[in-house]
Amino acid sequence: MANQNILLNFDRNGANHTLENYLKRKGYSTLSEKIPNMKPEQVLDEVKKSGIRGRGGAGFPAGIKWSFLPKDSDKPVYLICNGDEGEPGTFKDRVILEENPHMLIEGMILAAYAINAKHCYIYIRGEYGFALQRVQQAVDEAYRAGYLGKKLTGANYSCDITVHKGAGAYVVGDETGLMNSIEGKKGQTRNKPPFPAVEGLYQCPTIINNVETLASVPWIIDHGGAAYHSIGTEKSSGTKLLSISGHVRKPGVYEVDLGYPFMDFLNKDCGGVIGNRKLKAVIPGGSSTPVLRPEDCEKITIDYESIAEAGSSLGSGAILIIAEGSCMVKTLEVLTHFYHHESCGQCTPCREGTGWLHKIVKRIEAGQGKMEDLDLLTSITKHIAFHTICPLGDAACGPVDSFVKKFKDEFIEHIKTGGCPFGGKFVRFQERV
Amino acid sequence: MEFNETEKKKIAHLRTRYPDSRSLTLPLMWMIQKRKGFVSDEAVALIATELELPKIWVEEVRSWYSMFSEKQTGKYVLEVCNNISCALMGSQEIIDHICSVLKIKVGETTADGMFTLKTAECLGSCGTAPMMQVGDRYYELLTEEKVDQILEDLKNNTQPEQKPQQWPEYK
Numbered sequence: 001m002a003n004q005n006i007l008l009n010f011d012r013n014g015a016n017h018t019l020e021n022y023l024k025r026k027g028y029s030t031l032s033e034k035i036p037n038m039k040p041e042q043v044l045d046e047v048k049k050s051g052i053r054g055r056g057g058a059g060f061p062a063g064i065k066w067s068f069l070p071k072d073s074d075k076p077v078y079l080i081c082n083g084d085e086g087e088p089g090t091f092k093d094r095v096i097l098e099e100n101p102h103m104l105i106e107g108m109i110l111a112a113y114a115i116n117a118k119h120c121y122i123y124i125r126g127e128y129g130f131a132l133q134r135v136q137q138a139v140d141e142a143y144r145a146g147y148l149g150k151k152l153t154g155a156n157y158s159c160d161i162t163v164h165k166g167a168g169a170y171v172v173g174d175e176t177g178l179m180n181s182i183e184g185k186k187g188q189t190r191n192k193p194p195f196p197a198v199e200g201l202y203q204c205p206t207i208i209n210n211v212e213t214l215a216s217v218p219w220i221i222d223h224g225g226a227a228y229h230s231i232g233t234e235k236s237s238g239t240k241l242l243s244i245s246g247h248v249r250k251p252g253v254y255e256v257d258l259g260y261p262f263m264d265f266l267n268k269d270c271g272g273v274i275g276n277r278k279l280k281a282v283i284p285g286g287s288s289t290p291v292l293r294p295e296d297c298e299k300i301t302i303d304y305e306s307i308a309e310a311g312s313s314l315g316s317g318a319i320l321i322i323a324e325g326s327c328m329v330k331t332l333e334v335l336t337h338f339y340h341h342e343s344c345g346q347c348t349p350c351r352e353g354t355g356w357l358h359k360i361v362k363r364i365e366a367g368q369g370k371m372e373d374l375d376l377l378t379s380i381t382k383h384i385a386f387h388t389i390c391p392l393g394d395a396a397c398g399p400v401d402s403f404v405k406k407f408k409d410e411f412i413e414h415i416k417t418g419g420c421p422f423g424g425k426f427v428r429f430q431e432r433v
Numbered sequence: 434m435e436f437n438e439t440e441k442k443k444i445a446h447l448r449t450r451y452p453d454s455r456s457l458t459l460p461l462m463w464m465i466q467k468r469k470g471f472v473s474d475e476a477v478a479l480i481a482t483e484l485e486l487p488k489i490w491v492e493e494v495r496s497w498y499s500m501f502s503e504k505q506t507g508k509y510v511l512e513v514c515n516n517i518s519c520a521l522m523g524s525q526e527i528i529d530h531i532c533s534v535l536k537i538k539v540g541e542t543t544a545d546g547m548f549t550l551k552t553a554e555c556l557g558s559c560g561t562a563p564m565m566q567v568g569d570r571y572y573e574l575l576t577e578e579k580v581d582q583i584l585e586d587l588k589n590n591t592q593p594e595q596k597p598q599q600w601p602e603y604k
């Protein structure tokens with residue numbers, strides 16, 4: 001695999017999370033060598049040139065987001081790192097948080113310099129106890145070494161980072177929910193506009209980025225935006241962390257150059273489908289992204305535009321492999337249960353609609369579905385999508401519409417035979433362990 | 434109920450990290466839950482007084498976030514992920530096994546107060562499914578035999594050292 005190791009530039013068996021180890025990997029050299037000769041606008045410019053798109057799911061270009069900050073505001077600017085990582089199937093930020101936390105910290109300091117933020121927060125989901133511990137240790141080390149605090153080592157400005165522990169709830173991963181959570185409120189989302197860049201945390205201009213996005217910044221500033229842009233494809237530059245799970249022989253977190261052919265990744269890098277089974281379906285970018293059939297996957301490359309063309313999305317880079325022999329209705333039941341469980345309840349279409357979606361899929365799986373249920377499902381999603389405050393409502397619809405469309409026969413079989421052809425549960429593949 | 438001296442020092446430090454003291458709601462709730470295992474009404478009142486907030490604001494936080502508990506739970510809370518990757522890799526069988534070994538249903542606590550069983554949404558460990566969380570620890574690549582051993586160890590109050598996520602070995 002022709003791969004740059006930008007984020008996974010360490011030996012997984014070493015004590016790579018320590019400052020000492022990071023320094024050996026030329027860590028903090030961008031901060032101490034490049035920054036003294038760069039103005040904040042130049043840093044911002046390199047990030048813009050790199051073309052890096054947000055790695056949290058939405059794929060919005062980071063440099064452009066940063067330039068939305070008002071120029072004339074006298075309020076403080078905040079930078080937040082989104083380490084909530086709640087999208088089912090996603091476990092890539094965890095690797096950075098646990099094993100390369102200093103790279104994230106250096107990236108945040110550089111980003112803070114570019115946007116003139118003095119105080120940054122790293123929000124980590126409460127369940128990530130070990131990641132929280134490692135990141136806090138790294139922050140403490142960075143303070144002791146003078147990379148954080150007043151007048152940073154090697155640079156003439158100051159920057160603070162506070163680690164904030166979440167307490168469960170997927171919707172907090174949304175940027176406005178996360179801000180409410182740092183403010184000590186329920187993590188419900190806010191209406192937009194105002195956008196966070198104008199009015200975010202404590203009503204101040206705020207930039208929020210994913211862990212992976214921020215951890216890529218040291219490399220971009222060190223090598224230049226153009227060098228980063230030369231990796232990957234025209235519209236999807238750089239490398240991407242992929243977390244692959246489900247029925248795959250070698251699950252894990254991989255870093256690939258964007259534009260990498262999907263089938264090569266699955267078969268060559270990840271060992272193919274478990275137990276040499278046939279591929280049945282792929283969810284390419286986290287549980288909210290529409291499902292693909294094997295024939296859709298033949299031609300796709302792993303980048304934003306190719307997966308979008310196939311009718312889905314690269315999302316957070318969480319690839320889920322489903323082998324032949326698994327029930328797609330049961331799979332959808334798990335997903336609809338999740339969105340119903342996580343709906344924050346602020347908007348009626350999402351609160352009620354996700355409940356209905358789950359209820360109907362559940363009854364089809366139990367063999368009590370009716371043919372009208374299939375149209376009912378798609379008509380409910382039409383009433384949810386784009387009628388809600390935050391994208392969780394839309395996220396719940398993607399799987400439903402695509403499962404019903406792409407695996408319609410299987411839904412019909414459940415309804416016609418009055419039961420689940422797979423016995424109502426997932427087959428346990430014993431090949432791994 | 435009161436904050437102890439170490440906690441008070443920590444609170445004084447936290448106050449310097451946020452421009453608005455309401456932001457300390459979650460950190461203080463974690464502090465109490467860590468010490469007591471749950472957040473009682475008395476604890477809610479204590480936080481409200483400390484931060485000079487209406488009690489309802491603090492109560493809301495306790496009930497809204499899934500990780501705070503209002504009641505005493507078992508000594509060890511077993512949270513088995515039942516989301517997509519774990520489900521595909523057999524989490525239901527793990528849950529059924531725990532139910533039959535401990536003779537409880539999901540949501541219940543064993544009579545001796547040792548274990549509470551819950552299901553969880555994706556815990557970010559999908560590559561090592563099926564998995565469960567017990568306190569701060571992740572137990573990954575679960576099998577029935579592994580679960581038996583883990584329960585045995587927990588009864589003896591031993592938990593292994595937490596390591597970064599390690600991908601499985603392949604046959």
Ligand SMILES: Cc1cc2nc3c(=O)[nH]c(=O)nc-3n(C[C@H](O)[C@H](O)[C@H](O)COP(=O)(O)O)c2cc1C
Nearest residue numbers: 054055056082084085086173174175209210213391
């Ligand atoms: C329901 C919901 C959950 C989200 N969860 C996450 C998450 O866990 N991590 C994340 O980085 N972004 C998440 N996002 C996206 C964030 O709102 C935001 O777009 C992102 O953090 C911006 O960072 P980026 O531009 O670097 O991707 C979520 C969005 C929604 C609507």
Ligand code: SF4
Nearest residue numbers: 344346347350388390
């Ligand atoms: S769409 Fe759903 S999760 Fe988002 S604000 Fe509305 S009810 Fe809450």
Ligand code: FES
Nearest residue numbers: 514519556558559
């Ligand atoms: S699905 Fe179980 S940890 Fe992600």
